[in-house]
Amino acid sequence: MWTPGPEILTVAEMNEVDRLVVSSGVTTLTLMENAGRKVANEIAKRWPACKTMVLCGPGNNGGDGFVVARHLQARGYKVEVVTVGDHSTLKPDAAAMAKEWTGPMRRFDPAKPVHSELVVDAVFGAGLSRGLEPELSQLFEDIEMADVPTVAIDVPSGICGDRGAFIDGGQPWTAALTVTFFRRKPAHVLYPSRKHCGEIVCVDIGIPDGILNALSDIATHRRTVSFENVEPPLPKLRDPAAHKYNRGHCVVVSGPASATGAARLAAHSALRVGAGLVTVAGEAAAIPVLSSSLTAIMVRETSMPAALHTLLEDKRYNAVVIGPGNGVGQATRDRVAVALSSLASTVLDADALTSFAETPDALVKLLTPRCVLTPHEGEFERIFPNLLKQSPNKIEAARIAAQRAGAVVLLKGADTVIANPDGTTVVNTNAPPDLATAGSGDVLAGIIGGLLAQGMTPFDAARTGAYLHGLCGRIAGPGLIAEDLADHLPRAVEMAQKPGVSGL
Known part of the structure; x- marks a missing residue:
């Protein structure tokens, strides 16, 4: 047929x-x-x-x-x-x-x-x-x-x-x-x-x-x-003799004590998608909140950017998610600069992008090919002003943005577009409208971070992350909240391993 x-x-x-x-x-x-x-x-x-x-x-x-x-x-x-x-x-x-x-x-x-x-x-x-x-x-x-x-x-x-x-x-x-x-x-x-x-x-x-x-x-x-984003690549099958360190270590940077939820959603998702270890790094005041709500996920105090720099000097921390709930301002800009100066693959989401709204060129200068940017259309406009209006469509806007940035750009929406700096683009079409809920993007950022930790390229991690995120939304169905999504990742990964599966 x-x-x-x-x-x-x-x-x-x-x-x-x-x-x-x-x-x-x-x-x-x-x-x-x-x-x-x-x-x-x-x-x-x-x-x-x-x-x-x-x-x-x-x-x-x-x-x-x-x-x-x-x-x-x-x-x-x-x-x-x-x-x-x-x-x-x-x-x-x-x-x-x-x-x-x-x-x-x-x-x-x-x-x-x-x-x-x-x-x-x-x-x-x-x-x-x-x-x-x-x-x-x-x-x-x-x-x-x-x-x-x-x-x-x-x-x-x-x-x-x-x-x-x-x-x-x-x-x-x-x-x-x-x-x-x-x-x-x-x-x-x-x-x-x-x-x-x-x-x-x-x-x-x-x-x-x-x-x-x-x-x-x-x-x-x-x-x-x-x-069209069908049958994206998945992490390599695990060696039966492998241990957790073989599956990578993802760091999720948390916001202040009053805004740790986004980081926790991202961290839980990174662990569920297969990262061997996940650590949430936060300021001192946030540590009690994080410690009391996380179990398999570790917690590290990094109140100052220098502390995050010291943490990331350990090359075992090979992926970073920064932005969800971090707050907009100089402190977040400093942490982004630290993450991007490390050798870790980095997901920049939410506040990590908005913090550079007044100086987008400064962010672009920091970016490396190891990055994935995950803006929604409002955040995209802040970093790439007027590009959506000037482009024939969303696909071309994301493609141009990725080429300018020299990094993967995942432009979120019901029709999420993932663009590689070499010009390759995919459009994710399996996301249900139920995913339009608070915290959904934090889960996506965590999924991508977890896939990066397992050694996937930024483009493959982004397109696979978007696909699995869509499958999780379909499994959860109407009434889902962000907390539901990560727990459906094992089934989503299992479904994605079967040829021809794009939804339920």
Whole structure:
């Protein structure tokens, strides 16, 4: 059974794939016929024969729509085609498919109400560069308000396939099903467009997977293509004769006595994900709180940055998590500088980032390739001002940030993006909305720290950490709180070891 690969292709990359396929001898008409037939198949799996309206635009997306209409009619659906835009200058392939349609057809009339039980959106595809006309936008809104399910071909009309959003602030609407071809595009994995695609199915239309190897300048291209975060690497299987020191020692820097919870969440997660030892380092006033609430996790007093420096001089402490609950200010900046001057791999989260909001260049100068930065969008803006606004999408923003920083950047959200300085990016798609809860990010930071302690590279630790974090959220389910997550890590790791598992 064919399954799509993890590559996320931009509109331009997908156009290049189409060009390469055609140059290999496959006709564009064959691809269009396959696409329309596969969309019809997906519809038939979900809806019985019913009154169906197929909206066909003036481009190749509309050509796909004519094929869908023909195949649905052959299956007993009562199909009407409604043409949108100027069909007097259809592209050759679309024109050829339009000629094969012999059923009912009319031009789009904004005044005519929708009386269908199912709608197929074949108006505009992922390459759209302008917003929908008001009349068409109103049509989709009316269809949605009437609770008529819509099946979108490639992406719901009005969404740019690369930006992951409706163009020019157009009125959002949501499809019941989106069927795309060969590989997903940014709009299928990034929010807000992802939620407006409804169920997303990627189908095979006869493009060989090996065609990706033929993309020009393959060495450079492979470093810039994005991937969906499926089946990330896991720590190496443990030697039966190994001891705890073989599995690394993670240090989590705590905040003051009144704010130790974040560090404790991170430390518990680092231990649960497999670090051999975990120590929480905190100021003197925090030690009683930490000591009374931690058991397998050790505690060290490091009131002054010099004490943290002395601790990290011991090379057995090979990973550091700093930021959760640490407080914003000079003290945190000093501790970050100490951590980054050591040989330990370092996770910078929360306050470790915000403390440099006024001087982000100072932080960038301290960073090393051993670092993982884990900002949410607000923290990202503080360290990389205006980059999100200036970038085509979240993937590109994270990629540029990682290259500037010379370190791995994990840009958190429902569509977490992990970027390596070499340009490789992955998008994590398995995180449930239940993870949007206080302390969830502290758990993620701890998971990554625990994986770094076990010898994983910063990029692998970040992408695997995000994946396991998502699995923990799915296992815990609705009502979860951050304290629940770490205890689900053993099962999450076990699940991740099974090929093809991306959720429950």
